[in-house]
Amino acid sequence: MHVLVVEDDLDTRDLLQHALKKEGYEVSQALGVSDALRLSRMHPDIDVVVMDMHLCCRQSIEEITREIRRCLHNSHYVLASGDWDTLESRCRNQRDTTVLRKPYGKQELLRAIGRSVARLSLGDSYKRHD
Secondary structure, three states, X not given: OEEEEEOOOHHHHHHHHHHHHHOOOEEEXXXXXXXXXXXXXXXXXOOEEEEEOOOOOOOOHHHHHHHHHHHOOOOEEEEXXXXXXXXXXXXXXXXXXXXXXXXXXXXXXXXXXXXXXXXXXXXXXXXXXX
16 A cells, blocks of 8 residues: 655654555655656556645645645545644535544554555446446
């Protein structure tokens, strides 16, 4: 499984990469939206995108994920935020999105990615039965 971590804080990004690599994931890092878009074009095999909802940019999270979805048609998204109510309401109807509430630890991150991976597997089995 290939995970793209989109995080503007270097220490957090490195910590996430270390934790995910230790669990056997292939990890790419992006420091912002433009970097994430560049990497998603370069690596269409990315399965899960872990993204901080409060990146320093002018776009909404919906606009950002829409742009990344154009490159990564079968990926799932783990969106992290401390603004729980807003996050839940924005992501409620997104079948390809898992909410990760801040503050979170390694186990919460791994569970969120696990839910995304399970959804990917379910999506693959639905496609095979169509």
